[in-house]
Amino acid sequence: MGFCHFVVGGVMGAHSTYVPGGVGNPPNANIVIAVDHGAPANTVIAFSYLLIIVYALTLAPVCWIYAAEVWSLGTRATGMSLAALSNWVFNFALGMFTPPAFVNISWKLFIIFGVLCIAAAGWFYLLCPETCGKTLEEVELMFAPDGPHPWNTKKGDSRLTAEIEAVAARKKKGEAGEAVEIEMKPAGEVENV
Numbered sequence: 554m555g556f557c558h559f560v561v562g563g564v565m566g567a568h569s570t571y572v573p574g575g576v577g578n579p580p581n582a583n584i585v586i587a588v589d590h591g592a593p594a595n596t597v598i599a600f601s602y603l604l605i606i607v608y609a610l611t612l613a614p615v616c617w618i619y620a621a622e623v624w625s626l627g628t629r630a631t632g633m634s635l636a637a638l639s640n641w642v643f644n645f646a647l648g649m650f651t652p653p654a655f656v657n658i659s660w661k662l663f664i665i666f667g668v669l670c671i672a673a674a675g676w677f678y679l680l681c682p683e684t685c686g687k688t689l690e691e692v693e694l695m696f697a698p699d700g701p702h703p704w705n706t707k708k709g710d711s712r713l714t715a716e717i718e719a720v721a722a723r724k725k726k727g728e729a730g731e732a733v734e735i736e737m738k739p740a741g742e743v744e745n746v
Contacts, residue, residue, distance in 0.1 A: 555670030562663030568593035
């Protein structure tokens with residue numbers, strides 16, 4: 554996502570014209586730069602769509618899923634309420650901040666968003682452990698003071714998976730053991746079983 558922001562900001566900075574009254578008919582005072590026609594405009598459009606696609610497939614749903622997984626059972630309702638509240642408040646603030654920022658710093662706003670995306674990627678890597686394939690109890694232990702470092706966690710490796718495999722192995726071994734016992738019994742005893 555950060556790369557898309559950098560491309561859009563760079564192309565807008567290099568291939569645009571400042572229009573103080575606003576672009577369009579009637580003029581939109583929130584849009585004060587016009588991107589040159591042709592390849593620059595197509596690049597801005599393509600990378601804007603790519604940005605939306607990447608966001609829709611990654612961070613948009615993950616923030617809701619992750620917030621639901623990291624709260625313990627006793628605090629999940631309150632935690633999800635706070636997560637929803639903060640999501641709406643920050644989206645509202647972003648909606649209020651973006652138009653004046655675009656008027657005042659124009660294409661540089663995309664560079665700021667790109668830097669924030671890179672910082673967010675670092676934040677996720679350093680502070681958010683991988684919870685995919687883990688039980689809720691295991692996730693709770695991951696956030697304990699003596700839990701693993703987030704950068705050492707990986708997808709899967711659930712205790713539950715290991716226990717299921719152990720039960721299946723014991724069951725298979727037990728079935729094989731019963732078959733051996735039946736074969737070792739005399740023929741008359743096998744018929745009675």
